Amino acid sequence: QQRNYYRQKLALENQRNKITADLHDDIGATLSSLQIKSAIANKMIEKEKISEAQKILKKIENQSQKLSENIGDIVWSLKPNKDALMTLSTRIRNSANQILGSSDINYKIKIDKIIDEEIHDFSERKNIVLIVKEALNNIAKYSKAKEVFIGFKKLEKEFILEIKDNGLGFVPDFTKGNGLQNMKKRAEEIGGTFEIFSEKGT
Numbered sequence: 001q002q003r004n005y006y007r008q009k010l011a012l013e014n015q016r017n018k019i020t021a022d023l024h025d026d027i028g029a030t031l032s033s034l035q036i037k038s039a040i041a042n043k044m045i046e047k048e049k050i051s052e053a054q055k056i057l058k059k060i061e062n063q064s065q066k067l068s069e070n071i072g073d074i075v076w077s078l079k080p081n082k083d084a085l086m087t088l089s090t091r092i093r094n095s096a097n098q099i100l101g102s103s104d105i106n107y108k109i110k111i112d113k114i115i116d117e118e119i120h121d122f123s124e125r126k127n128i129v130l131i132v133k134e135a136l137n138n139i140a141k142y143s144k145a146k147e148v149f150i151g152f153k154k155l156e157k158e159f160i161l162e163i164k165d166n167g168l169g170f171v172p173d174f175t176k177g178n179g180l181q182n183m184k185k186r187a188e189e190i191g192g193t194f195e196i197f198s199e200k201g202t
Contacts, residue, residue, distance in 0.1 A: 143167025
């Protein structure tokens with residue numbers, strides 16, 4: 001019984017360390033960036049370079065909004081998965097509706113029931129939702145797609161998340177600021193692999 005108690009305590013400590021690392025990575029880096037951008041904008045205003053200052057302020061606005069959404073996702077991922085409103089599949093559906101709902105893109109979502117039953121780890125839940133959001137934002141902004149499919153299933157011991165569109169397609173470049181590096185990093189962080197296939201559509 002004592003051994004079991006220490007095992008639970010160690011698991012809780014590991015989870016706590018993971019949360020702290022996640023918060024540091026997601027929030028700490030963004031706050032530093034916002035601080036630097038604010039200082040630069042201030043200097044531009046002093047030098048009366050108003051249009052350049054406005055561009056930086058727009059970046060600050062976008063980055064702040066994204067940080068706010070990320071904090072929302074972190075808070076959601078920490079909540080117990082008992083409430084149907086908190087399930088991973090519901091969060092994915094809500095994200096798709098939020099990003100694609102006001103566009104003329106038709107989207108279909110097929111998520112196996114087992115996903116909500118088996119994926120409980122906070123880091124897995126958070127990173128999966130952020131990968132979906134990053135991919136859908138890219139589709140909405142750049143793809144000119146009319147159809148999108150989001151599929152999430154379990155195949156033997158692996159979970160497979162698939163996001164397809166019938167848009168322009170693109171040459172994958174992990175060095176540009178298109179979120180691909182973020183998605184790859186998030187997949188690897190939860191022990192997954194990240195692949196892109198781009199032909200006529202992606």
